[in-house]
Amino acid sequence: MNGIIGLSEAISIGLHAVGVLAQKPGEAMSAKEIARRIGASEAHLSKVLQRLVKAGLLQSQRGPKGGFFCDSRAVEKSLLEIYEAIEGPLRQKKCLLKKPVCDGDDCVFGGLIDECNSKTKDYFSLTRVGDICKIFKEA
Numbered sequence: 001m002n003g004i005i006g007l008s009e010a011i012s013i014g015l016h017a018v019g020v021l022a023q024k025p026g027e028a029m030s031a032k033e034i035a036r037r038i039g040a041s042e043a044h045l046s047k048v049l050q051r052l053v054k055a056g057l058l059q060s061q062r063g064p065k066g067g068f069f070c071d072s073r074a075v076e077k078s079l080l081e082i083y084e085a086i087e088g089p090l091r092q093k094k095c096l097l098k099k100p101v102c103d104g105d106d107c108v109f110g111g112l113i114d115e116c117n118s119k120t121k122d123y124f125s126l127t128r129v130g131d132i133c134k135i136f137k138e139a
Helices: 009-022 031-038 040-053 072-076 077-088 112-126 129-133
Strands: 059-062 067-069
Touching: 009 031, 009 067, 009 072, 009 077, 009 129, 031 059, 031 067, 040 077, 067 072, 072 129, 077 112, 077 129, 112 129
Parallel strands: none
Antiparallel strands: 059 067
C-alpha cells in the first residue's frame, strides 16, 4: 500500500468498478468488460468484485447474460463502505516509514500526516457512490 492511509490497487479498482456499475443499476456487466473500461487486470478485478458481492454491495449473476451489477440503492453507499468491504477497517498511518524514527510527537512532516488521514477519512465517509458515478464516461 502506498500513500498516507495506504490505498491499495484493490481499493482503486473497487471504487472504479462500483462507479461504472452504478451508472446503470440492475444492468449486468461482465468482469471482462469492467476491466476493459477501467484498465485493470481482469483477474485482480474478479477478486475485488467477489469481495464486494460477499459484502452485499454488488450482486452477481451466472449465465450468458450474467455478470456483476448493483441495485439502485448502491448510489447511497459511502466510499468507506466499499473500502472496508475490500480492505477491512480503515487504518490511519502515523508514519510513512516502515520503522518509525521519531516518537510521532515531533515528526518531520509536522501535522501533515494527521491532516491527510483526517481529510481522507472524511472524504470516504461523506462521499457516496452517486457522487462519483457521474465522472465515468460511457464506453
